[in-house]
Amino acid sequence: MLRQALSLPYRINTRYHAGMLPLSRRAFTALSLTATAPARAQTPTDRLASILARGEVRIGVWLGAAPWGFLLDRGDMDGSEVELARRLADDLGVRAILLPLSFNERIPAVVRGDVDLLCATLSILPDRMRRVAFAHAHGRFDVVMGVRQESPVRRPEDLAGRTVIALEQGASRQSVEERFLGQARILPVPDYAAALTAFAAHPEAALAVPDFTLRRMILDHPELRIESRGVMGRTAYAIAVQQGQPDLLRFINTSVFLMDQDGTLAEIHQRHARAPRPRQARL
Amino acid sequence: MRRRSSILTLLAAPCLLGVRPSRAQVPGSALARVLGAGQLRVGITLATRPYAYRDPASQVAGLDVDVMRLITEGLDVLPDFVELPAIERIAALREARVDVLTGLAITPRRARQLLFCTPYMQQDYGVAMRGTTMLRRPSDFSGHTVAVQGGSEAHAIARQFLPPAAQIRTYPDIAAAGEALVRQEVEAMITRRPAVRDLAQRHPEAGIVYRFTLTSRWMSMAVAFGEHDLLRSINTLLFQARENGRLGVIVEAVTGYPVGTLPAF
Numbered sequence: 374m375l376r377q378a379l380s381l382p383y384r385i386n387t388r389y390h391a392g393m394l395p396l397s398r399r400a401f402t403a404l405s406l407t408a409t410a411p412a413r414a415q416t417p418t419d420r421l422a423s424i425l426a427r428g429e430v431r432i433g434v435w436l437g438a439a440p441w442g443f444l445l446d447r448g449d450m451d452g453s454e455v456e457l458a459r460r461l462a463d464d465l466g467v468r469a470i471l472l473p474l475s476f477n478e479r480i481p482a483v484v485r486g487d488v489d490l491l492c493a494t495l496s497i498l499p500d501r502m503r504r505v506a507f508a509h510a511h512g513r514f515d516v517v518m519g520v521r522q523e524s525p526v527r528r529p530e531d532l533a534g535r536t537v538i539a540l541e542q543g544a545s546r547q548s549v550e551e552r553f554l555g556q557a558r559i560l561p562v563p564d565y566a567a568a569l570t571a572f573a574a575h576p577e578a579a580l581a582v583p584d585f586t587l588r589r590m591i592l593d594h595p596e597l598r599i600e601s602r603g604v605m606g607r608t609a610y611a612i613a614v615q616q617g618q619p620d621l622l623r624f625i626n627t628s629v630f631l632m633d634q635d636g637t638l639a640e641i642h643q644r645h646a647r648a649p650r651p652r653q654a655r656l
Numbered sequence: 657m658r659r660r661s662s663i664l665t666l667l668a669a670p671c672l673l674g675v676r677p678s679r680a681q682v683p684g685s686a687l688a689r690v691l692g693a694g695q696l697r698v699g700i701t702l703a704t705r706p707y708a709y710r711d712p713a714s715q716v717a718g719l720d721v722d723v724m725r726l727i728t729e730g731l732d733v734l735p736d737f738v739e740l741p742a743i744e745r746i747a748a749l750r751e752a753r754v755d756v757l758t759g760l761a762i763t764p765r766r767a768r769q770l771l772f773c774t775p776y777m778q779q780d781y782g783v784a785m786r787g788t789t790m791l792r793r794p795s796d797f798s799g800h801t802v803a804v805q806g807g808s809e810a811h812a813i814a815r816q817f818l819p820p821a822a823q824i825r826t827y828p829d830i831a832a833a834g835e836a837l838v839r840q841e842v843e844a845m846i847t848r849r850p851a852v853r854d855l856a857q858r859h860p861e862a863g864i865v866y867r868f869t870l871t872s873r874w875m876s877m878a879v880a881f882g883e884h885d886l887l888r889s890i891n892t893l894l895f896q897a898r899e900n901g902r903l904g905v906i907v908e909a910v911t912g913y914p915v916g917t918l919p920a921f
Contacts, residue, residue, distance in 0.1 A: 417881045417882075421768075421881075425768060463764075464764035464767070465764075465768065466764075466765070466768060509921060619882075619884050620771065620881045620882065623767075623771050623772075623884075623887070624767050624768070626921050627762065627764070627767040627772050627921065628764055628767065629921070630762075630874075630919065630921035631762060631763075631764065631874075633919075634874065634919060
């Protein structure tokens with residue numbers, strides 16, 4: 374009764390019978406019925422195969438900002454992305470080799486094949502998507518505006534005509550460009566240390582950085598009297614691989630899916646960010 | 657047209673000329689082969705009521721079978737269910753003896769060997785026993801006997817959650833493990849919740865109960881590495897079945913529970 378209600382095909386457990394199918398299918402079947410040598414076992418067709426064969430995975434990480442990646446006092450790597458990288462290696466059943474990369478070296482390193490994948494807070498941006506293959510997003514952050522406490526700029530809309538300091542190739546810069554369509558002057562910098570130097574030198578300028586990063590700057594540099602005043606954009610980040618690695622990408626998406634569903638990603642985020650993990654949009 | 661078609665058939669069937677083509681699998685060719693043959697070879701483990709089993713007319717039936725028919729209907733091909741022991745399923749897929757597996761729990765260990773499709777349901781794995789047996793938590797199982805289907809996810813879960821001193825006994829399929837519980841050869845059994853309900857209904861005299869849940873798993877289909885066209889086709893058809901409600905009807909009819917909001921990847 375259920376089968377009828379669903380209008381499912383009634384024929385079950387049927388083998389192919391030559392007389393029942395169109396002629397073109399008969400030709401294909403004639404080929405398959407003459408098989409002799411056993412089929413070759415299908416192993417992964419791409420970089421996943423070399424990872425499993427080597428017994429190790431080289432993962433590019435970025436240690437430029439807590440809570441994602443940073444160095445502890447004793448020199449060990451830590452952070453939510455660093456921990457995720459290690460969990461991914463566990464799922465692969467191989468040893469993790471974590472390779473720290475500068476902010477601007479992340480994409481070139483994976484494109485060249487110096488690393489097998491990036492787990493380096495790589496924001497999903499169109500120009501990056503043309504160079505790497507993104508897995509499903511596993512994290513998100515807000516890009517916020519930071520100004521001096523005495524600044525007349527009260528909200529992001531007031532930034533028109535003003536100078537905004539942002540990482541030269543980051544999602545923060547893109548947020549500013551999208552929001553102000555050329556009406557704000559962007560002062561690009563290579564890293565957050567340079568951002569602070571520029572902010573100290575230009576007291577009228579604003580910072581456009583991730584929310585966690587601004588909180589850290591406020592705590593570490595009280596002399597700069599930084600205050601957060603509004604969200605300028607929101608960006609998702611994901612693991613990335615070289616283009617043309619569909620088996621590896623599918624494995625990563627499977628692993629991220631399971632870690633999302635069983636609470637591992639939430640646990641990692643809570644431990645490092647000291648806050649609940651925001652809801653993720655699907656890629 | 658008929659004569660031309662006959663010539664084309666001859667040309668397309670070199671076996672008739674004494675040339676035997678190799679069956680070496682070309683990665684990425686499964687979808688084309690399936691559509692050309694009009695047939696999808698489905699690796700499936702039977703005797704796992706209510707998921708996949710032979711009905712009284714010896715026809716293949718069950719939840720996993722019905723979900724797979726949604727796929728073959730969408731591909732406009734016929735299903736060829738190839739019965740396999742659980743322990744041989746992945747090898748059969750990797751050796752191209754089948755095109756797809758169904759009724760597989762998604763795990764990282766398996767994901768190193770095949771490509772998982774998006775899930776079609778979530779299943780609780782738990783412990784079944786007679787109502788008079790009072791084993792209430794995993795730590796109670798030291799020195800006690802537990803039946804599982806060998807090579808299955810239930811077997812892996814038993815090893816993960818039960819203490820080392822638990823005596824895990826493997827059986828070729830869920831039916832055999834269930835019979836061992838009914839005959840009191842073992843004190844408990846680890847399997848999926850709907851399978852316990854089915855066992856209890858078929859053996860009311862045994863007083864079988866589902867005592868507690870150990871964990872849950874997402875259930876899915878899988879294809880071989882490199883078969884991304886076939887993977888994408890199955891994912892698209894599963895998406896369609898979720899959206900139009902047909903998947904929910906199948907799952908709820910068998911399990912008694914609504915399918916809920918299914919995540920996708």
